Amino acid sequence: MSDQREPITGIDVPISLKYNFTAGAGPARFLSQVRKGVLTGQRCPRCEQVYIPPRGSCAACGVPTEEEVVLADKATVQSFTIVSIPIPTNPIEPPYIIANLVADGANISFIHLMSDCVNEEVRIGQRVQAVWKPEEEWDYAMDNIRYFTPIDEPDVPADKIGKLPVSGWGA
């Protein structure tokens, strides 16, 4: 007797994971400033790289980073990707842009959303600025910034990205 049933090749198993994040000393200081609408990095005493968000030590030198540096909420696009595939549980409608951005005054990029932009015109070196949530919604979270949006400033050459002072490009 032959078996006509189709083989099972996959099943959907919805799961939900809830977890608590323990920030640690460096990120906790960063998040308490973000709560006030201020972006801060930490400068390495040896190589002088400014990290945002700071982790409390320099990954390259292996030394603690103590010096707090207030950064601008303007940044430069270092790299980006256009997301075209919906991500389960993510409410943002594709296509949208996730970018590695380097804040003025910092040397290391962080990841954030770009919006209010023409996706096809986003480019490396493009200047952007934070669009913050209303102050009454601020929390200890980087999503106090809704997204970054392009601003009318000249592009930064690729070899200058991550080397701008806090006062920005052309200063």
Ligand SMILES: [Zn+2]
């Ligand atoms: Zn260092």
